[in-house]
Amino acid sequence: MPEPTPRPxxxxxxxxxxxxxxxxxxxxxxxxxDPRLNANPAVDEAHHKVPPAGFxxxxxxxxxxxxxxxxxxxxxxxxxxxRHLNITPGEWDxxxxxxxxxxxxxxxxxxxxxxxxxxxxxxxxDIVAPAxxxx
Numbered sequence: 001m002p003e004p005t006p007r008p009x010x011x012x013x014x015x016x017x018x019x020x021x022x023x024x025x026x027x028x029x030x031x032x033x034d035p036r037l038n039a040n041p042a043v044d045e046a047h048h049k050v051p052p053a054g055f056x057x058x059x060x061x062x063x064x065x066x067x068x069x070x071x072x073x074x075x076x077x078x079x080x081x082x083r084h085l086n087i088t089p090g091e092w093d094x095x096x097x098x099x100x101x102x103x104x105x106x107x108x109x110x111x112x113x114x115x116x117x118x119x120x121x122x123x124x125x126d127i128v129a130p131a132x133x134x135x
Contacts, residue, residue, distance in 0.1 A: 009068030010115050014108070017064055017071065024060045027102040028052060036094035042085045066119045078126035086129045096120070 014020055031037060032052060038044040064071035075081065099120065103113045 010112060011064060011067040011069035013112055014067060017060070017069065020063050020067070020069075021056070021060045023102060023106050023108070024056055024063060026105060027099060028056045028059055030098045030102055031095060034094060034098055037091055037098075040086065040088070040091055043087065043091065046085060063116075063119075067116075078123045082127040083129070087127055089128055092124065092128050 011020070014023075029052070032047045032055075038047060058073070058075040061071050062073045062075065065073045096117070099117070100113070103116065108116070
């Protein structure tokens with residue numbers, strides 16, 4: 001009896017590095033100019049501190065790696081690269097909205113969108129600042 005064919009990885013279902021890089025290009029452009037995110041002075045400063053091309057490269061690496069591709073993520077940890085930004089739950093929601101808009105623009109199927117959102121959601125505690133008592 002033949003062995004069942006393994007299900008393709010999320011990386012393969014998304015079309016591999018070239019397709020992922022195109023989506024990341026749109027997504028990073030969207031995030032870098034989102035007034036909901038840039039209202040946070042620390043985020044706005046960070047968006048203007050690094051060249052967009054380098055940021056897109058690292059995000060592409062990370063998405064490919066997290067989706068089961070052969071790439072290795074070489075950037076800093078999510079906690080190290082975000083803890084000083086004091087990102088709020090509302091800013092996180094805006095970020096997820098930007099992600100949804102980009103995935104919809106490229107007609108990424110619902111199942112793959114859900115898998116990507118789950119990967120992104122797994123980084124929440126490392127990115128969003130803990131609530132301060134009384135505020």
